[in-house]
Amino acid sequence: MTGEISRRGIIGLGLGAAALSTVGRAQPRDAVGFALVGLGKLSLGQLVPAFRNCRHAQLTGLVSGHADKANRIASEQNLSANAVYSYANFDRIAVDPAIEVVYIVLPNFMHAEYTIRALKAGKHVLCEKPMASNVADAEAMVAAAKAANRKLMIAYRCQYEPLNLFGMRLVRSGALGKTRLVVTNMGRQADPNDPSDAWRLDMQKSGGGALADMGIYGINGARYLLNEEPVEVRAHAQTDRRDPRVQTVEDLITWECRFTSGAISTGSTSFNQAGTMAWEVYGERGKMIAEPGCFYNGNRLTVTGAEQPKIAEIDQFAREMDWMADVVRGRAPLVSPGEEGLQDMRLMRAILDSVARGGTPVRTDWGYRRAVDPAVAVGA
Ligand code: NAD
Numbered sequence: 001m002t003g004e005i006s007r008r009g010i011i012g013l014g015l016g017a018a019a020l021s022t023v024g025r026a027q028p029r030d031a032v033g034f035a036l037v038g039l040g041k042l043s044l045g046q047l048v049p050a051f052r053n054c055r056h057a058q059l060t061g062l063v064s065g066h067a068d069k070a071n072r073i074a075s076e077q078n079l080s081a082n083a084v085y086s087y088a089n090f091d092r093i094a095v096d097p098a099i100e101v102v103y104i105v106l107p108n109f110m111h112a113e114y115t116i117r118a119l120k121a122g123k124h125v126l127c128e129k130p131m132a133s134n135v136a137d138a139e140a141m142v143a144a145a146k147a148a149n150r151k152l153m154i155a156y157r158c159q160y161e162p163l164n165l166f167g168m169r170l171v172r173s174g175a176l177g178k179t180r181l182v183v184t185n186m187g188r189q190a191d192p193n194d195p196s197d198a199w200r201l202d203m204q205k206s207g208g209g210a211l212a213d214m215g216i217y218g219i220n221g222a223r224y225l226l227n228e229e230p231v232e233v234r235a236h237a238q239t240d241r242r243d244p245r246v247q248t249v250e251d252l253i254t255w256e257c258r259f260t261s262g263a264i265s266t267g268s269t270s271f272n273q274a275g276t277m278a279w280e281v282y283g284e285r286g287k288m289i290a291e292p293g294c295f296y297n298g299n300r301l302t303v304t305g306a307e308q309p310k311i312a313e314i315d316q317f318a319r320e321m322d323w324m325a326d327v328v329r330g331r332a333p334l335v336s337p338g339e340e341g342l343q344d345m346r347l348m349r350a351i352l353d354s355v356a357r358g359g360t361p362v363r364t365d366w367g368y369r370r371a372v373d374p375a376v377a378v379g380a
Helices: 007-012 041-053 066-074 091-094 107-118 135-148 162-174 209-226 318-326 339-358
Strands: 031-038 056-061 101-104 124-127 152-154 177-187 228-236 252-259 264-270 272-283 286-288 299-302
Touching: 031 041, 031 318, 041 056, 056 066, 056 091, 056 101, 056 318, 091 107, 091 318, 101 107, 101 318, 107 124, 107 135, 124 318, 135 152, 135 339, 152 318, 152 339, 162 209, 162 272, 162 286, 162 299, 177 209, 209 252, 209 272, 209 286, 209 339, 228 339, 252 339
Parallel strands: 031 056, 031 101, 101 124, 124 152, 177 264
Antiparallel strands: 177 272, 228 252, 252 264, 272 286, 286 299
């Protein structure tokens, strides 16, 4: 169907990220054990295969409501029956030394409960984006990580991805001149008959439809490209309530963020558009266009006014899990901590507040500053 590209089609381009390398690497003896919570599309399509490409992370646990599915995957992955947990007996991971990190891959509204339970069980947590379905839950997650003295990382894979890192470094280098404008567009067609999309179209469960699912990449992207935080946001929505998909969420949302440097970012997102995850940076002297810029693979960058780079493709999920393993072992800084996820939750709320007030500007200068710049901390 023209223009109707499925999420898997657009961001996977038909390939699992792990398909980039079929040769597994032997994990060292101090590999960090990960349990996946939620065995849906992302876990089965990307994360389970990505462990083959990990150097420091190892799959050691599965948490699912479907025992048959979990047992089948355990057997395929050479895990014993003891490595399989249900949501009911999940807290028993506390006494499982093979699990050091719990990776939350559930619908957004379940992230807070399972993150907090995992932290209370003494585990570190890697949590999918958006970190929660509302700001209060996100705040509770950050507080729980502090209270438990455990690491909480949000799975912002693009902050560890070579093309996006190149873009950040080119902006920081000044080669394009002062950045004037960042434009992001993230969207696709949602399928209400796909259970994986049904919860995304439910405001209570997703926390914001396309904005929470895909727009968040543009909000986060503008922030990491510019390496500063917006001081003011205003936004509009165009939602046709005759479309059964958008009964509780907005459809097309556009927003504008102002930054202290004078740069402006504009973003848009929709679940009723041709699929893309694109960003553009316009400087005084040069520009770069990443289209796509945030897919699992096949990303492309066109630079004008500076040298065109050659960028390696990696397994983004393997890198992100390895990064978390290195954080746990004290070998790497926490680049995308809970606070980074909370900032996007607050900005999404500001965008929805502005939409509700007919585009009135909402101040967002509450003082958040990123602790670690990925452009500095993460290698190429
Ligand atoms: P999914 O719907 O395919 O999988 C969710 C899993 O949770 C399913 O196995 C489902 O059975 C289970 N589940 C348990 N209780 C449930 C309930 N009450 N309602 C619905 N499902 C329930 O979703 P997904 O695409 O795998 O996404 C999971 C998370 O990963 C989301 O937070 C999403 O935003 C994130 N995600 C991130 C990326 C990325 O590139 N980083 C890509 C896709 C998804």
